[in-house]
Amino acid sequence: MRKVVLISLTLIMLTAAASATTFHGDVQRTGNFTASGEIIPHLAWKTQLTGLVGASPVYHNGNIYVTNWFGWGDWQPGLYSLNATTGSVEWRNASISGASSVAVFGNLLVVGDITGMLYYVDAASGDIVKAVKLESSPSWWGIASSPLVYNGSVYVTTFSNGTLWKIDSDGNVVWRYTTGGEIGPYTSPSAFKGLVFFAGNESGNGLLVAVNESGVEQWKFPVDGKITNSPSTDGQRVYVATETKLYAVNLDGTEAWSVAFSGTMSTAAVAYGNVYIGSDGKLYCFNASDGTKKWETAVNGKIDSSPAVAGGVVYFATNTPEGTLYAVDALSGEVLWYYRLSPPSGSYYNIMSSPFIAENKLFIGADSGYVYCFETSGSFEFNVTLIPGKFEVLVNGNSYEVNRTTALGALYESENHTVNGAKVWFDVSLDDSWYSQYGFFIKTIMGLGTDQIDGNWIYWSVWNETGQISVGADRYNLNQKETVYYCYGDGSSLNSCLILLKINAEVKPAGISSLELSNGNRGGNITAWVNVTSASTDWYVVVVSGVGEQGEAIAGISTFRLNAGEELRVPVLIYIPQLADQGTYSLYAGVYRFSEYPANLIHLYGPASCEVS
Template sequence: MIPKTTLRLSLLIMVIFLMVQGCTAFDYPTFHGDAQRTGYVEDVGPLSENIRWSVSPGSIDSSPAVVDGRVFVATGPDMNDPEVTLAVYCYDTDTGDELWMYEIGSESGLTVADDLLIVGDLDGYLTALDTTDGSEEWSVLVDENAGFFGLTSSPLYYGDLLYVLTPSDGGLHVYNLADGSEEWSVAFGAWDVGWTNATYFTAPAAADGVVYFPSNLSELYAYDISTQEEIWNISLDSTIASAPVIDLDSLYITTSTTLYEVSLADGSILETREIAGTSSTPALDSLNNRVYVGTGSGLICLDVTDICGVPVWNADIAKITTSPVIAGEYVYAATNEEKSSLYAFSAVNGTEMWSYPLPEPEGGNWASFWGSSPAVADGTLYIGAEYTNTLFAFGPGASCEASVVLREGEQTALSDGTLVNETTAAGALQAASEAFGFTTDTSAGDWGSVLNVLGDMGYDADTGQYWQQFDNGEVSMIGIDQKVRDGDTISFWYSGWGDVLPAEPTGVANLVTIHVSVPEDDIGAFTITETEVPQGGSILGRLDVTKASAGWYVIDVSGVNSEGNSLSGLATVELEAGTEKTGVPVYIQVPLNAPAGEYELFAVVYSFDTFPYTKPVTSEGIVCTVL
């Protein structure tokens, strides 16, 4: 018998010529990337948690597909918003601009087949949409008893045909791409047995003229595509949880308890490993003999020459039910817990390279989690969140149109820690980056503040491109130290010297447009109870305050006489954003040794977090006399 490691080495050249695994460098056309469901792409993925853009069409459980500069995603039912429109959306990968939408909901991963987007919908239909404009080419009822989730199996496009798993009969149905006509099918679980007999949220996989698919909870089948005859079948220990992942001579598949390696030739079980299985489909790197498995407790990396052996590494982070993706030197995985995160690990040793957490669940939601598995294409990772109803595009660059509120007198910190006024282009950029999640690198130098990097992109010596700044449409002469006022628009565009800012920002890649609002903070009324007070006495001041941002504030009522002697009193108050607080009291104690004479008192409001280092909002002065 040929040793397994020797056999694998002898077959590596087949990977080069046959492209056994991996999708093209710029596309991710189906769930887990390719027909073998490897979750392996040749591109590098995002090197940080920088968000190029994001959109919020609705609750997303559907895994995206990415082809020819377009990303496709579908929304599904939202318990918190039952009236939401369920639809398939197409977005520009550069800008996140919506190109079209088609009203049909889906819980399955989407598949691009030639110029058609294939959608398994909530009503049991398989629908083909034109990728260019979203028009319907054909639609066929695949399963009239599909259940609440509809067709959850991600369609497979292989050999000019479409392969779909159906829940009510546990079957595989094969359709003609051109018109949706059924070519052939096999079914193993009749409806009268119960639709729960089928295996949900899995998918078929194919290689070398054979399609592999799960059915009836725990059964795995291999069928010859040309003869439409069964090659083998095998019953596993419990419910199959993942899609099959095809390697050179075997496949990997998980159940609720076990990771299996199964022979492609005859269906015999080669190796098993006990795991806490989830619906996560493993990701496979055949060239480096690694398989990455999402489990009930995290992500485990195994050597495929011995999946029973000691793990190469184990990231014990949290439950993973979405499917990991390998891109470049990183493997990406999203957790499913009360507060979920997207992680990037070193594929070699499991070092956490970066992570991005979703916000804490609010409003009766029990958890914030990722609904879809990630897709990586052209250096960008796309993933949908169910809780925030958001499709994120993680990668280099930034495209957004933001409105920010800046506060006069407040400060913001550059990346090197230097404090600058918030009402500057630097402050506007910082506020936009916090709102939209893209990274910035700013610093102070001899000639003022400088933008070094935005969205992981800086000056490119080869192309001469950099982030040009435009103030109200004109090339900035000052840079990020530019003072901004209410109504200003500051733009940052990754372009070349002399490029003119487009009049219409829609569809322009790497363009950050920031509309600035600087509301007037106000001390509406400031009074004191006594205008004459003896030494050792006290003064009660009252004032009405409005602040643009909610939070805690420090109120200082103080003043000096002509010789520089001072009186002062402090108070703290919590304010709601844009809501006037009336009659806020502040006591000013007059010392026994305070020199007699006139003092002009001012009420001053500071931000609590930065008191006394920020420029305050100041009232008009009131003269009082110490007797």
């Protein structure tokens, strides 16, 4: 435990920041950040803090500052300082924990705590400089509001009585404005042109309140229910959500527009004339001027995370057991990639934390107890198994068939992969402008396409071990074991790639693309239909086998001949013994060369389920 250092805050601060480094990026809570390129699902580092990391990490001067709280089993509470480049822990103050995101105030950190204290902490050492008790009824949350540093003062809300506090640079209370009723524990104030905006509650009636820097009320705007998030403003309107509506309020306190909406903790980001905000299972984009919905994107769960916008991409996460970080195109809402956490059985890796982008990196916490750092460049390596056959792609409204055993087939097989205990998916789009002569060109991967950086053109090129491939990826057939590379760079060499996808492909001589099962009765049969494709002419064996819920085993076998490139729907009869257990059976299909059966299995597919009665 670190001791409280009783010295003047004014002396320890070298400068009072004109605008704080804070939750959602700035004092207006716009969610706008800067990055030289798109953040990709390449993990630079992850650091385990233990507990739940619900606060948003905040970057300042080469470090990340973040708190954790309420963990599973043995956990280490604290306010942490991490090296932003390596993720190493610089210091930990075990006296502070919670879900409040840090605000940087010169050389100090200002942060709330689950006990209801507001702390001023030395950013270099982690020592507590001042502690102020503000929340008299902390309950589970204490001060989960994220402090705002504005014009040399600190503003923060306490939830139990709907109070906005102004604290000076020495940690002294200057004034407070109390609305009296309970507000959302996570809602935080924002500011613009001398006005401070915050959520209030008068006699059970929700309010958006604007006061000046002297604490004098400028206006109150009534809302339907309780405000669930933090006010954000683009300098023309203030945006807040309740459980039933999304509001845009003019700076004079009049309504600009409102729409029916299921609000969460997700604070709106405002960029490109749009409002981006999360809800129950969808991210929405509204026109900031009139509230017209431009698009909505469905995701894998509730969004409490507040979107971060940089370089035409919106980043956010889902508060669901398989917490997922998403990147979507800001104009279309198209998902560019996601990074989905995979908790062990009985655990929940929800993500309440919001992304923070700095130094071309994205930082975010999760209920896994980790802080994650993603970057704009890096190398990926995938091991894929390809089976003969074709799949369909749709390009510019045209449908095409692509061989699975091509370089393009290897890329599509890599779209879904598991890395560092997470499920990662990325989008691929194609250009068919020169299809008849060369095949497909790669238009984008993860949303990244042809661009000019520092006067140099960068684009996706495809390589093998000897050099750049001179045909489209769909025209390049892979050998039995071959490595192909997708390079995002200037095309001069693999060493010049900003992003490199290395795909180690193994091409099977035959493969199974589907397995269908009928149900069956004891003493009868189950019919299995197995789709098999061959790359070479030969005799093959298919075996379909598996077990029931009680461990009863059943199996069937078929022998057949296939020509090179031929696909066949093979029937397999599976006898069910008269005394077999009833219930659900899970079956797999395997294909062998006849000459190598049963020693060498070529490909295994499944499971599929059927019922025995």
